[in-house]
Amino acid sequence: MTNRDPLYRRHCFPGEIIAHAVWLYFRFPLSLRMVEDMLATRGIIVSHQTVRLWAEKFGRAFASEIRYRSTSRLGDKWHLDEVVVSIGGKKPWLWRAVDQNSFVLDVLVQSRRNTKAAKRLMRKLLKSQGRGPWVMITDKLRSYDAAKRQLMPGIEHRSHKGLNNRAENSHQPIRRRKRIMKRFKSPRHLQRFVSIHDPIANLFHIPRHDISSNHHRDLRAEAMNIWAKITLA
Numbered sequence: 301m302t303n304r305d306p307l308y309r310r311h312c313f314p315g316e317i318i319a320h321a322v323w324l325y326f327r328f329p330l331s332l333r334m335v336e337d338m339l340a341t342r343g344i345i346v347s348h349q350t351v352r353l354w355a356e357k358f359g360r361a362f363a364s365e366i367r368y369r370s371t372s373r374l375g376d377k378w379h380l381d382e383v384v385v386s387i388g389g390k391k392p393w394l395w396r397a398v399d400q401n402s403f404v405l406d407v408l409v410q411s412r413r414n415t416k417a418a419k420r421l422m423r424k425l426l427k428s429q430g431r432g433p434w435v436m437i438t439d440k441l442r443s444y445d446a447a448k449r450q451l452m453p454g455i456e457h458r459s460h461k462g463l464n465n466r467a468e469n470s471h472q473p474i475r476r477r478k479r480i481m482k483r484f485k486s487p488r489h490l491q492r493f494v495s496i497h498d499p500i501a502n503l504f505h506i507p508r509h510d511i512s513s514n515h516h517r518d519l520r521a522e523a524m525n526i527w528a529k530i531t532l533a
Contacts (some may be wrong), residue, residue, distance in 0.1 A: 305532050307361065318354050319531035322362065325355050326500045328478045334419035358531075359496035365530045367428075373502075378425065378433040380444060382413055385478070385490060394489040394494070395421045398470045403505060404498040405429065409491040418447035421446040424453070437467070459533030471500060482509055503527065 308315040317339070324335045332348035332355075339346055377400040382393045393413045397405040406425050418441075426432060435456040438444040448457050474494060484490040487518040503526060506519045527533075 301524070305530055313344075313346070315531065318358060318532045319362075319475065319527075319533040321346070321351050321354055322358050322531075323500075323527065324352060326359060326497050327504060329473070329480050331480050334480075355496070356492070359500075362527075362530055363496045363499040366503050366526075368501055369526065369530075370499070374403050374405060374427050374429065376431070376433050377403055378405065378436045379439045379467035379470075380415075380418075380421065380436065380439070381471070383468075383471045384413075385409075385474075385484070387484050387487060387490065390487070392490070393417065393473070394471070394474065394490065396467060396470055397425055400466070401505075401507070402470060403502050404465055404470060406490075407494045407498055409487045409494070411487070413441070415443040415446040418443040419451060420449055423450050439468075473497070520528075 308318060311318060314477050321335055321339060324338060325332065330338070332351045336346060336348040339351075360456070379400075380395070381396045381494045382395045384391050390408050390411075392411050392453055395408045395417065397407075401404055403420075406421070406428055408440075409425060410420065432452050433456055435458060436444070436448060436452070437458045438460050439461045444498055445457060445459060448455060450518055452471050474497070477493075478484060484493065504520075504523050506516060506523065
């Protein structure tokens with residue numbers, strides 16, 4: 301790695317350090333100041349504001365490349381859910397879709413919890429996935445069924461709260477991060493964060509059940525190799 305790499309041009313720190321800081325921030329529930337302290341223990345002195353700028357600039361580039369590479373891994377069974385997030389007195393809704401393997405398909409922050417919002421999420425999913433699911437699973441919010449009838453009338457829809465634990469559980473990392481960060485500044489800030497966080501989480505999402513320890517280590521090593529290629533580190 302050299303500073304001549306276009307991705308890191310005009311940055312005084314080597315790409316390996318920048319990529320490692322971004323990886324720490326999005327891979328684990330750490331605050332910016334925590335990442336600053338962890339880098340300092342290795343003799344790398346940067347401010348938490350510098351880490352924030354790295355996370356925003358390089359995180360977007362890394363997440364975009366991960367999305368491009370991971371399309372073939374995503375499943376065709378959609379679990380959709382929405383959760384309210386309190387931000388500065390406002391209560392926007394975080395809409396999320398995951399597949400049968402708990403990989404995040406897409407996320408969308410919206411001000412409403414209605415049919416129009418459900419349609420917007422489904423349109424975004426159809427565009428990004430290039431196809432519809434063979435089945436869609438949601439809670440009992442009627443907006444999902446109304447939106448599905450207009451956009452995907454031939455798709456099977458299972459509406460049952462107990463069947464949708466996979467989507468509901470996928471909100472937990474953002475809830476943990478919100479506690480660490482104290483708060484998100486705005487709905488736009490939340491959208492920007494999840495758009496970077498979730499693709500990176502997908503890359504390192506490795507199921508621990510039904511696989512051997514050796515297989516798990518191999519998958520983890522493969523994920524780290526892909527990360528190294530994406531970040532040019």
